Amino acid sequence: MSPLFRRTAKKNPADSTVTLIGKPGCHLxxxxxxxxxxxxxxxxxxxxxxxxxxxxxxHRKYWEQIPVILVDGEQHDFWKVDPDRLRGALGA
Numbered sequence: 728m729s730p731l732f733r734r735t736a737k738k739n740p741a742d743s744t745v746t747l748i749g750k751p752g753c754h755l756x757x758x759x760x761x762x763x764x765x766x767x768x769x770x771x772x773x774x775x776x777x778x779x780x781x782x783x784x785x786h787r788k789y790w791e792q793i794p795v796i797l798v799d800g801e802q803h804d805f806w807k808v809d810p811d812r813l814r815g816a817l818g819a
Contacts, residue, residue: 744775745766747763747796748794749776750779750780750793755807763813766817770814792805798817
C-alpha cells in the first residue's frame with residue numbers, strides 16, 4: 728500500500744506525557760497547570776512539571792516563553808493552553 732494511503736493507528740492518550748515548564752509564582756503557569764491537569768485526568772495522559780529556575784538549560788531555552796507545554800518531549804504550546812488542541816495532540 729502506498730505510504731500516502733496507509734492508515735496510522737490512533738494514538739492512545741494514556742501513553743503520552745504532558746510536561747509543563749514554568750516557575751513558582753507565575754500566574755500563567757498556574758492557569759496552564761489547571762488546564763493540563765484537567766485534560767490529563769480526562770484522557771489518562773501523564774503530567775509532569777519542571778521548574779525553569781532549577782534547570783539552566785530549560786531557563787536558557789524557554790525563559791521568554793513560559794509556561795511551555797511539551798507533549799512527549801516535543802514543544803506543543805507556550806503562554807496559554809488550549810484544552811481542545813491539547814486533547815487533539817494527545818489523540819483524544
